[in-house]
Amino acid sequence: MTASIIDGKAFAANVKETVARKVETLKNDHDLTPGLAVVLVGEDPASQVYVRNKNKSTVAAGMNSFEHLMNDDVSEADLIAKVNELNNDPAVHGILVQLPLPKHINEAAVIESISPEKDVDGFHVINSGLLATGGKGMVPCTPLGCIMMLKDKLGNLSGLDAVVVGRSNIVGNPMAQLLLNESCTVTIAHSRTKNIEDVVRRADIVVAAVGVPELVKGDWIKEGATVIDVGINRITKDDGKTKLVGDVEFDSAAERAGAITPVPGGVGPMTIAVLLANTVTAACRQAGIEEPA
Ligand code: NAD
Numbered sequence: 001m002t003a004s005i006i007d008g009k010a011f012a013a014n015v016k017e018t019v020a021r022k023v024e025t026l027k028n029d030h031d032l033t034p035g036l037a038v039v040l041v042g043e044d045p046a047s048q049v050y051v052r053n054k055n056k057s058t059v060a061a062g063m064n065s066f067e068h069l070m071n072d073d074v075s076e077a078d079l080i081a082k083v084n085e086l087n088n089d090p091a092v093h094g095i096l097v098q099l100p101l102p103k104h105i106n107e108a109a110v111i112e113s114i115s116p117e118k119d120v121d122g123f124h125v126i127n128s129g130l131l132a133t134g135g136k137g138m139v140p141c142t143p144l145g146c147i148m149m150l151k152d153k154l155g156n157l158s159g160l161d162a163v164v165v166g167r168s169n170i171v172g173n174p175m176a177q178l179l180l181n182e183s184c185t186v187t188i189a190h191s192r193t194k195n196i197e198d199v200v201r202r203a204d205i206v207v208a209a210v211g212v213p214e215l216v217k218g219d220w221i222k223e224g225a226t227v228i229d230v231g232i233n234r235i236t237k238d239d240g241k242t243k244l245v246g247d248v249e250f251d252s253a254a255e256r257a258g259a260i261t262p263v264p265g266g267v268g269p270m271t272i273a274v275l276l277a278n279t280v281t282a283a284c285r286q287a288g289i290e291e292p293a
Contacts, residue, residue: 002255002257002258003253003256003257003258003259003260004258004259004260005259005261005262006226006228006260006262006266008145008261008265008267008269008270009269011148011149011152011269011270012269012270012272013273015148015270016060016273018277019061019277019280022292023061023062023063023280024062025292026280026283026284029292030287030289032283032284032289033062033064033091034063034064034279034280034282034283035063035064035065035066035091035093035094035279035283036054036058036064036065036066036094036095036276036279037065037066037067037089037092037094037095037096038051038054038065038067038098039068039070039079039082039083039086039095039097039098040067040068040069040070040098041071041098041101041102041105042070042072042102043072047098047100050098051098053272054096054275055067057272058276063276063280066086066092068082072102076104076105076109076110079101079105079110080113083113083114084113086118087114087115087118093120093279093286094118094120094275094278094279094282095114095115095118095119096120096275097111097114111123111124111125112125116137116138117138117282117285117286118282118286119138120138120141120275120279121138121275121278122137122138122139122141122144122174122278123140123169123170127139128173128174131174131178131181132177134181138281139278140170140174141270141271141274141275142170142171142175142209142230142271142274143171143174143178144174144178145270145271145273145274146175146178146228146230146267146270147178147179147182148274149228149261149267149270150228151182153226154205157179157183157184157205158182158183158184159184159185160184160185160204161187161202161203161204161205162176162179162185162186162187162206162207163188163205163206163207164179164187165189165190165196165200165206165207165208165209165210165216165247166189166190166208166209166210166230167190171209172188172209175209175230176188179205179207184205187199187203197220200216200221201220201221202222203222204222204225204226205225205226205227205228206226206227206228206248207228208229208247208248209230209231210231210247211231211233212233212247213233213235213246214245214246214247214248214250215247215248216229216248216253217249218248218251218252218253218255221248221253221256222256223256223258224256224257224258225256225257225258226258226260227248227253227257227259227260228260228261228266228267229246229247229248229250229260229261229262229266229267230246231246231247231263232244232246232263232264233245233247244264246262246266248260248263250262250263
Protein backbone atom coordinates (compact mmCIF):
# COMPACT_ATOMS: atom_id res chain seq x y z
CA MET A 1 0.00 0.00 0.00
CA THR A 2 1.37 3.41 -0.90
CA ALA A 3 -1.37 5.81 0.21
CA SER A 4 -1.25 7.56 3.54
CA ILE A 5 -4.35 6.90 5.61
CA ILE A 6 -6.41 9.92 6.62
CA ASP A 7 -7.33 9.15 10.22
CA GLY A 8 -10.85 10.50 10.69
CA LYS A 9 -10.99 9.39 14.33
CA ALA A 10 -7.91 11.41 15.27
CA PHE A 11 -9.15 14.37 13.22
CA ALA A 12 -12.58 14.22 14.89
CA ALA A 13 -10.98 14.00 18.34
CA ASN A 14 -9.08 17.20 17.51
CA VAL A 15 -12.24 18.99 16.36
CA LYS A 16 -14.08 17.89 19.52
CA GLU A 17 -11.21 19.15 21.69
CA THR A 18 -11.35 22.53 19.96
CA VAL A 19 -15.13 22.63 20.43
CA ALA A 20 -14.81 21.84 24.16
CA ARG A 21 -12.22 24.62 24.54
CA LYS A 22 -14.50 27.13 22.78
CA VAL A 23 -17.46 26.08 24.93
CA GLU A 24 -15.37 26.64 28.06
CA THR A 25 -14.49 30.16 26.85
CA LEU A 26 -18.12 30.95 26.00
CA LYS A 27 -19.25 29.82 29.45
CA ASN A 28 -16.54 31.73 31.30
CA ASP A 29 -16.50 34.93 29.26
CA HIS A 30 -20.11 35.23 28.09
CA ASP A 31 -22.19 32.99 30.38
CA LEU A 32 -23.29 31.18 27.22
CA THR A 33 -23.70 27.40 27.05
CA PRO A 34 -24.42 26.22 23.50
CA GLY A 35 -27.40 23.83 23.36
CA LEU A 36 -28.29 21.21 20.76
CA ALA A 37 -31.79 19.75 20.51
CA VAL A 38 -32.29 16.47 18.68
CA VAL A 39 -35.77 15.31 17.71
CA LEU A 40 -36.19 11.59 17.08
CA VAL A 41 -39.44 10.26 15.65
CA GLY A 42 -40.08 6.54 16.10
CA GLU A 43 -37.80 3.74 17.21
CA ASP A 44 -35.56 2.99 14.24
CA PRO A 45 -32.57 1.23 15.89
CA ALA A 46 -29.92 2.89 13.69
CA SER A 47 -31.40 6.36 14.36
CA GLN A 48 -31.52 5.59 18.10
CA VAL A 49 -27.78 4.79 18.04
CA TYR A 50 -26.99 8.03 16.13
CA VAL A 51 -29.06 10.09 18.55
CA ARG A 52 -27.48 8.45 21.61
CA ASN A 53 -23.99 9.16 20.21
CA LYS A 54 -24.87 12.76 19.42
CA ASN A 55 -26.22 13.23 22.94
CA LYS A 56 -23.09 11.74 24.55
CA SER A 57 -20.71 13.83 22.42
CA THR A 58 -22.69 17.02 23.07
CA VAL A 59 -22.53 16.52 26.83
CA ALA A 60 -18.84 15.53 26.66
CA ALA A 61 -18.11 18.86 24.93
CA GLY A 62 -19.70 20.71 27.87
CA MET A 63 -22.80 21.69 25.91
CA ASN A 64 -26.48 21.26 26.77
CA SER A 65 -28.20 18.37 25.03
CA PHE A 66 -31.99 18.24 24.68
CA GLU A 67 -33.53 15.04 23.39
CA HIS A 68 -37.15 14.95 22.19
CA LEU A 69 -38.61 11.54 21.41
CA MET A 70 -41.89 11.38 19.50
CA ASN A 71 -44.04 8.38 18.55
CA ASP A 72 -43.87 7.27 14.93
CA ASP A 73 -47.57 8.09 14.49
CA VAL A 74 -47.00 11.76 15.40
CA SER A 75 -48.67 14.11 12.92
CA GLU A 76 -46.64 16.43 10.71
CA ALA A 77 -48.37 19.39 12.39
CA ASP A 78 -47.38 18.21 15.88
CA LEU A 79 -43.79 17.62 14.78
CA ILE A 80 -43.62 21.10 13.26
CA ALA A 81 -45.14 22.51 16.46
CA LYS A 82 -42.29 20.86 18.41
CA VAL A 83 -39.73 22.39 16.01
CA ASN A 84 -41.37 25.81 16.50
CA GLU A 85 -41.16 25.42 20.26
CA LEU A 86 -37.41 24.76 19.87
CA ASN A 87 -37.06 27.67 17.42
CA ASN A 88 -38.37 29.92 20.20
CA ASP A 89 -36.31 28.39 23.03
CA PRO A 90 -33.29 30.64 23.78
CA ALA A 91 -31.39 27.72 25.41
CA VAL A 92 -31.48 25.84 22.09
CA HIS A 93 -28.96 27.05 19.48
CA GLY A 94 -29.02 24.04 17.17
CA ILE A 95 -31.93 21.85 16.08
CA LEU A 96 -31.57 18.53 14.35
CA VAL A 97 -34.49 16.38 13.27
CA GLN A 98 -33.13 12.87 12.80
CA LEU A 99 -33.86 11.53 9.30
CA PRO A 100 -35.44 9.49 7.85
CA LEU A 101 -38.93 10.43 9.05
CA PRO A 102 -41.97 8.13 8.77
CA LYS A 103 -43.58 8.07 5.32
CA HIS A 104 -46.66 10.13 6.30
CA ILE A 105 -44.47 13.14 7.15
CA ASN A 106 -43.14 15.50 4.50
CA GLU A 107 -39.42 15.76 5.34
CA ALA A 108 -38.91 18.93 3.34
CA ALA A 109 -41.74 20.70 5.21
CA VAL A 110 -40.20 19.76 8.55
CA ILE A 111 -36.71 20.88 7.51
CA GLU A 112 -38.10 24.20 6.22
CA SER A 113 -39.80 24.75 9.59
CA ILE A 114 -36.42 24.83 11.39
CA SER A 115 -35.15 28.36 11.87
CA PRO A 116 -32.21 28.65 9.38
CA GLU A 117 -29.95 30.07 12.13
CA LYS A 118 -30.58 26.92 14.22
CA ASP A 119 -30.36 24.49 11.28
CA VAL A 120 -27.04 22.92 12.33
CA ASP A 121 -27.50 20.14 9.74
CA GLY A 122 -27.45 22.82 7.03
CA PHE A 123 -30.32 21.24 5.08
CA HIS A 124 -32.68 24.25 5.05
CA VAL A 125 -33.15 25.74 1.58
CA ILE A 126 -31.89 29.11 2.84
CA ASN A 127 -28.66 27.49 3.98
CA SER A 128 -28.27 25.61 0.65
CA GLY A 129 -28.82 28.94 -1.10
CA LEU A 130 -26.25 30.69 1.07
CA LEU A 131 -23.71 27.93 0.36
CA ALA A 132 -24.38 28.24 -3.38
CA THR A 133 -23.96 32.02 -3.35
CA GLY A 134 -20.94 32.21 -1.03
CA GLY A 135 -22.95 33.49 1.96
CA LYS A 136 -22.51 32.75 5.65
CA GLY A 137 -25.02 30.01 6.44
CA MET A 138 -24.86 26.65 8.18
CA VAL A 139 -23.03 24.01 6.11
CA PRO A 140 -24.02 20.30 6.14
CA CYS A 141 -21.79 18.39 8.57
CA THR A 142 -20.53 15.46 6.47
CA PRO A 143 -19.31 17.50 3.48
CA LEU A 144 -17.90 20.17 5.80
CA GLY A 145 -15.93 17.44 7.61
CA CYS A 146 -14.65 16.17 4.23
CA ILE A 147 -13.45 19.60 3.12
CA MET A 148 -11.71 20.12 6.48
CA MET A 149 -9.83 16.83 6.03
CA LEU A 150 -8.95 17.68 2.42
CA LYS A 151 -7.60 21.12 3.35
CA ASP A 152 -5.64 19.63 6.23
CA LYS A 153 -4.05 17.07 3.88
CA LEU A 154 -3.54 19.18 0.75
CA GLY A 155 -3.50 22.79 1.91
CA ASN A 156 -4.67 24.99 -0.94
CA LEU A 157 -7.13 23.15 -3.19
CA SER A 158 -7.27 25.86 -5.85
CA GLY A 159 -7.13 24.59 -9.43
CA LEU A 160 -7.32 20.90 -8.55
CA ASP A 161 -9.64 18.60 -10.52
CA ALA A 162 -12.27 17.21 -8.15
CA VAL A 163 -14.90 14.57 -8.87
CA VAL A 164 -17.82 14.01 -6.53
CA VAL A 165 -19.67 10.75 -7.15
CA GLY A 166 -23.26 11.18 -5.92
CA ARG A 167 -25.53 14.23 -5.98
CA SER A 168 -27.69 13.99 -2.85
CA ASN A 169 -28.68 17.16 -1.03
CA ILE A 170 -27.08 15.81 2.13
CA VAL A 171 -23.62 14.96 0.79
CA GLY A 172 -22.92 15.12 -2.96
CA ASN A 173 -24.38 18.51 -3.86
CA PRO A 174 -23.03 20.52 -0.91
CA MET A 175 -19.67 18.72 -1.26
CA ALA A 176 -19.41 19.85 -4.88
CA GLN A 177 -20.32 23.39 -3.86
CA LEU A 178 -17.68 23.45 -1.11
CA LEU A 179 -15.01 22.23 -3.56
CA LEU A 180 -16.10 24.89 -6.04
CA ASN A 181 -15.81 27.52 -3.29
CA GLU A 182 -12.19 26.32 -2.83
CA SER A 183 -11.65 27.00 -6.57
CA CYS A 184 -11.45 23.36 -7.64
CA THR A 185 -12.66 22.36 -11.09
CA VAL A 186 -15.59 20.19 -10.07
CA THR A 187 -17.36 17.38 -11.86
CA ILE A 188 -20.40 15.71 -10.33
CA ALA A 189 -20.87 12.10 -11.41
CA HIS A 190 -24.10 10.23 -10.71
CA SER A 191 -26.15 7.21 -11.69
CA ARG A 192 -26.68 8.52 -15.25
CA THR A 193 -23.04 9.50 -15.88
CA LYS A 194 -21.49 7.82 -18.91
CA ASN A 195 -17.98 6.35 -18.59
CA ILE A 196 -17.78 7.16 -14.91
CA GLU A 197 -14.37 5.50 -14.64
CA ASP A 198 -12.91 7.95 -17.18
CA VAL A 199 -14.36 10.87 -15.21
CA VAL A 200 -12.84 9.56 -11.96
CA ARG A 201 -9.47 8.89 -13.64
CA ARG A 202 -9.00 12.63 -14.26
CA ALA A 203 -9.46 13.61 -10.64
CA ASP A 204 -6.87 14.88 -8.18
CA ILE A 205 -9.61 14.60 -5.55
CA VAL A 206 -12.29 11.90 -5.53
CA VAL A 207 -15.20 12.09 -3.11
CA ALA A 208 -17.47 9.06 -3.24
CA ALA A 209 -20.94 9.45 -1.69
CA VAL A 210 -23.08 6.86 -3.41
CA GLY A 211 -24.15 4.07 -1.06
CA VAL A 212 -23.02 1.29 -3.44
CA PRO A 213 -20.37 -0.99 -1.90
CA GLU A 214 -16.96 -0.57 -3.61
CA LEU A 215 -18.45 1.04 -6.74
CA VAL A 216 -15.25 3.04 -7.36
CA LYS A 217 -12.54 0.59 -8.42
CA GLY A 218 -8.92 0.97 -7.45
CA ASP A 219 -7.71 1.20 -11.05
CA TRP A 220 -9.99 4.23 -11.64
CA ILE A 221 -7.87 6.25 -9.21
CA LYS A 222 -5.21 8.56 -10.67
CA GLU A 223 -1.74 8.00 -9.17
CA GLY A 224 -1.34 10.22 -6.11
CA ALA A 225 -4.99 11.35 -5.95
CA THR A 226 -6.69 12.03 -2.62
CA VAL A 227 -9.71 9.81 -2.02
CA ILE A 228 -12.49 10.61 0.45
CA ASP A 229 -14.91 7.72 0.89
CA VAL A 230 -18.21 8.82 2.45
CA GLY A 231 -20.06 5.55 1.84
CA ILE A 232 -21.01 3.28 4.71
CA ASN A 233 -22.28 -0.08 3.49
CA ARG A 234 -22.77 -3.28 5.46
CA ILE A 235 -22.02 -6.35 3.34
CA THR A 236 -22.15 -10.07 4.11
CA LYS A 237 -18.92 -11.92 3.36
CA ASP A 238 -18.65 -15.50 2.03
CA ASP A 239 -18.20 -16.78 5.61
CA GLY A 240 -21.58 -15.22 6.59
CA LYS A 241 -19.99 -12.50 8.73
CA THR A 242 -20.90 -8.88 8.05
CA LYS A 243 -18.43 -6.10 7.40
CA LEU A 244 -18.57 -2.33 6.77
CA VAL A 245 -17.15 -1.17 3.46
CA GLY A 246 -17.14 2.15 1.67
CA ASP A 247 -18.04 3.17 -1.86
CA VAL A 248 -14.39 2.74 -2.90
CA GLU A 249 -12.47 -0.53 -3.30
CA PHE A 250 -10.09 0.33 -0.49
CA ASP A 251 -7.12 -2.06 -0.92
CA SER A 252 -6.61 -1.50 -4.64
CA ALA A 253 -7.34 2.25 -4.40
CA ALA A 254 -4.74 2.56 -1.64
CA GLU A 255 -2.13 1.15 -4.08
CA ARG A 256 -2.58 4.20 -6.32
CA ALA A 257 -3.88 7.05 -4.16
CA GLY A 258 -1.66 9.54 -2.37
CA ALA A 259 -4.04 9.60 0.60
CA ILE A 260 -7.32 7.85 1.38
CA THR A 261 -9.93 7.67 4.13
CA PRO A 262 -10.73 4.19 5.47
CA VAL A 263 -14.22 2.84 6.22
CA PRO A 264 -14.85 2.71 9.10
CA GLY A 265 -12.70 5.35 10.79
CA GLY A 266 -12.56 7.95 8.01
CA VAL A 267 -15.41 10.36 7.27
CA GLY A 268 -17.87 8.75 9.72
CA PRO A 269 -16.39 10.07 12.99
CA MET A 270 -16.12 13.59 11.53
CA THR A 271 -19.86 14.07 11.12
CA ILE A 272 -20.74 14.34 14.83
CA ALA A 273 -17.63 16.41 15.57
CA VAL A 274 -18.65 18.94 12.90
CA LEU A 275 -22.23 18.95 14.21
CA LEU A 276 -20.87 20.13 17.57
CA ALA A 277 -18.69 22.72 15.85
CA ASN A 278 -21.72 23.97 13.88
CA THR A 279 -23.70 24.28 17.12
CA VAL A 280 -20.99 26.46 18.66
CA THR A 281 -20.94 28.62 15.52
CA ALA A 282 -24.75 28.92 15.64
CA ALA A 283 -24.71 29.85 19.34
CA CYS A 284 -22.12 32.59 18.77
CA ARG A 285 -24.00 34.04 15.80
CA GLN A 286 -27.31 34.05 17.72
CA ALA A 287 -25.66 35.77 20.68
CA GLY A 288 -23.85 38.26 18.43
CA ILE A 289 -20.50 37.12 19.83
CA GLU A 290 -17.35 36.53 17.82
CA GLU A 291 -16.54 32.81 17.85
CA PRO A 292 -13.52 32.09 20.10
CA ALA A 293 -10.36 31.21 18.12
P1 NAD B 1 -28.35 9.00 -1.54
O1 NAD B 1 -28.92 7.66 -1.78
O2 NAD B 1 -29.24 10.12 -1.12
O3 NAD B 1 -27.58 9.50 -2.85
C1 NAD B 1 -26.77 8.62 -3.58
C2 NAD B 1 -26.27 9.29 -4.83
O4 NAD B 1 -25.45 8.36 -5.54
C3 NAD B 1 -27.36 9.74 -5.79
O5 NAD B 1 -27.12 11.07 -6.15
C4 NAD B 1 -27.22 8.84 -7.01
O6 NAD B 1 -27.37 9.55 -8.25
C5 NAD B 1 -25.78 8.37 -6.91
N1 NAD B 1 -25.66 7.00 -7.43
C6 NAD B 1 -26.41 5.93 -7.13
N2 NAD B 1 -25.98 4.86 -7.82
C7 NAD B 1 -24.94 5.27 -8.57
C8 NAD B 1 -24.08 4.63 -9.49
N3 NAD B 1 -24.20 3.34 -9.78
N4 NAD B 1 -23.12 5.36 -10.07
C9 NAD B 1 -22.96 6.67 -9.77
N5 NAD B 1 -23.75 7.34 -8.90
C10 NAD B 1 -24.73 6.63 -8.31
O7 NAD B 1 -27.17 8.77 -0.48
P2 NAD B 1 -26.41 9.83 0.50
O8 NAD B 1 -27.28 10.22 1.62
O9 NAD B 1 -25.72 10.87 -0.30
O10 NAD B 1 -25.30 8.84 1.10
C11 NAD B 1 -24.31 8.24 0.28
C12 NAD B 1 -23.48 7.28 1.12
O11 NAD B 1 -22.84 8.02 2.15
C13 NAD B 1 -24.29 6.21 1.84
O12 NAD B 1 -23.50 5.02 1.91
C14 NAD B 1 -24.48 6.76 3.24
O13 NAD B 1 -24.62 5.76 4.20
C15 NAD B 1 -23.17 7.49 3.42
N6 NAD B 1 -23.24 8.61 4.36
C16 NAD B 1 -22.26 8.67 5.29
C17 NAD B 1 -22.23 9.72 6.18
C18 NAD B 1 -21.12 9.77 7.18
O14 NAD B 1 -21.24 10.37 8.22
N7 NAD B 1 -19.99 9.16 6.90
C19 NAD B 1 -23.21 10.71 6.17
C20 NAD B 1 -24.19 10.65 5.16
C21 NAD B 1 -24.18 9.60 4.27
